[in-house]
Amino acid sequence: MRKLFLFLLLICSSSLFAQDFINSAQINGSFQVDGQFYRPDDALGITDSLIAGRKIGLNGYGNITYTLGKFSAGMRYEAFLTPIAGFDPQQEGNGFPYLWAAYNTEKIGVTVGNFYEQFGNGLLLRTYEEWTLGYDNSLNGMRVVLRPTKGVTIKGVYGSQRYYWQKFERNSRGIVRGVDAEFDLNETVKGWESSRVRLILGASGVSKYQRDADPIYNLPENVSGFAGRANLMAGKFNFMTEYAYKINDPSAANNFIYKEGQSLLTSLSYSQKGFGAVLQLKRVDNMSFKSDRGISGNALDINFIPPINRTHSYSLTARYPYASQPNGEMGLQFQLNYKIPKGTALGGKYGTGIALNFSQVNDIVRKAVNDTTAIGQEGTLGYTSDFFAASDHVFFRDFNVQIDKKINSKWKAVVQYMNLYYDIATLEGHPGEEAVKAHIALTDITWKITSLKSLRMELQGLWTEQDEGNWAAVMAEYTIAPKWFFALADQYNYGHPDKDMQNHYYTFSTGYIHDATRIALTYGRQSEGVVCVGGVCRQVPASSGLTVTITTSF
C-alpha cells in the first residue's frame, strides 16, 4: 500500500517537474488471462464432487512499465481466483506482487522493489518468473549495478523472496544477499581488443540469513556460497564452465544433513556455418539452496540447477520430461546440428537439416561417513561422494534424431525418433514403479496451399510396456496467416493396461491474432501429465472443458 503511494508520487512529480522529458515518456505493458471452465467427465474420473464447486479457474495478470529518460518503474497485478487446475492452492489470491522503480545510466543502475536477477548460469542465484507454471521467486529489496569501465560489471543485491502471497516477517523466511563481478578481458586488458581469443571471467558470492529456532539442532543462521566461471572463445570453439560451492545448509530438502554442496557445469562447443556440435557435463551434489530451510516444494529457490537435456516440443516427446535433482545428479549431453548443403544428392534443392541429441543423467555415488551412520541420516554429515564417480542408477536417458526437409515450395516435413529411459519412481515420486522405457516416433508435415494458407499434420506414436502403455496422437491444423488458426487433435491411450482407461483426449482449438493480441479457445480433454518450462515442472491433472487464453502486449 505505502509502496504504491510512493510510486504514484514519483510518477506525479516526474510528470510535473520534468516537462521537457514528457515527449520521451513511454509506457508499455501486457495483459493475459487464462481461464478454464470444467465439466464432469466420467471416463476421466472427473466427477462433480471432485470439481467441488470450483467450476471456473482464472489466472490473470497485467503488467505496466513506465519509462521517462533514465527513470523507469513498473508493476504487475495478478489474480488467481481460483487458480486453474494443477497450480499450487497457495496461489489463490490477488494483488501486486511485482512493484519496482529503477534509475539507470551507463555507469550505474539502481532498482528498488521487486526484481529478477541471475549471476552467471544461476548455480548460486537466479530469480525469475514463469507464468505458465505459477513460479515466481523474485527478490524484494535493492539492486545496484556498476559499470565503472567498459567490460566490467559489478552487481550487488539484497532482499527477501516472494512466497506466493505471504508477507515477509521478521524471523520467518530468510534474507538473501549477493555480489557478482564479471570481467570481459578483451574489453579491459590493453592490446587484447582485437584478439581472436576472447575470455570472460566472473565470480559471485551469495549469503542467506535465517534465524535458527530449531529445538534440536544447532543450525547455521548464515549460509554462504561462492562461484567462479569462465567463458573462453577461440575461433570456432567456445568453452564455458562454472563451479559453485555452498557451506553446510541442513534443510527439509536434504533431510537436515550438515554436508557442504557443490555443482559444476561445463560445455564445449564447435560451430561453423552449416555445422554445430556441443558437449555439456554437469555434476550436482547437495545443492538445493532455498531462503527457507523448512520448505521442500517448488518455491523460494535462491539458485537454479539447469537440466541439460533437450526440451521437446511435440506432445508425446514431451510426455516424460526431466527435472533437475538438486540433491545429486551427474549428467552429460551431446548435440549435433548439420545442414546437408543445397544441390547435393541428400540436400536436394533446399538443403536438409539434421539434429542429433543424446543425454543421460545418473545419480551420484554416496558412501557412509562412518560405520554407525546411515547414508543421508538426519543431523549427521550425511555422506561422502567421489567427485568423478557416477552411480549405476540412471535417472534419465534420451537419444533423439530429427530430420527437417523442405521437399518443394509446397511441402515440408519433419521426422523424429526418440528413445527414452525415464525413472518415474524418482522423477515423479512414485516409489516402486518400474522405469519407463519408450520409443517415440513422429512426423510433422506442412502443406502450403497458398502463400498464406496452410495445413499442418502431426502423427505421433509412443510405445512402452510401462506406466500407461502405448499412445497415438494425431493433429491437423489449418492456418490463415497472420490471423487465424483452427486445430483438431486427439491423443489416444490405446495401450493403457486398464481397458476402462483407454481414453481419447480430443481437443478442438481455434484462435485469432491481431498484432500483439491473441485470443485462443480450446475445447476438450487434457491428459494428466507434467508441464515443464525452463527447468521447473508442474503436474497437470486430467481435466475436461473449455480453456480460454487472451493475451495482449502494447
Next chain:
Amino acid sequence: MKQLFFVLLLFVMATTLHAQENTSIPNVTIKTLEGQSFNTSEITNDGKPVILSFWALWCKPCQKELDAFNEHYEEWQEETGVKIYAVSIDDSRSTARVMPLVNGKGWEFDVLLDPNSDLKRAMNVNMIPHTFLLDGNGKIVAQHTSYFEGAEFELYKEVKKLVGVN
C-alpha cells in the same frame, strides 16, 4: 483501496503520454551469442528498418519463422536494407546449445541471448514467437505474436511500406 490507486495511477500515466505507439526499445544489457555484454541501444541499422524477433530452442513455430526469414534474408536486405535480430530467451539449461543450432541451421542474421528474460520482460512479451518491427529511427511501428506459414510476407509488406519500395 489498492484498486483505486491502480486506476488513479493509470490515469496519471496516461495524461503524461503523447505518442504511445511510437515507443523505442528499452535500454537493457543482454548478451551476444559469444557471451559478451550487449546494450540494446546498439540495435540500430543506419536509418533502415529492423526486425526484432523473440525465440527459444523449445519453440517450434519460432524456429519456423526464423527459417522463413533466413530463406528470404538476402533478397530482403538487397531490396530494403532491413536488418534482423533474433533474441533467444533460452535460459542456462540451453544457452550452450544456441550457437551450434544457429550455425547448424546456417542463419545469417544476428542472434542475441536474453538468458534471464530481462529484455523480454522490458518489452512486455507474453508469448513467443513475438516479433517487433522498428522504423529507421528505432521506433516500434508494428508487433505480432505467433507465427503461421506465410506470415513473413505480411511482415515484409510492412517493411517495404516503411522504406517506400513496392
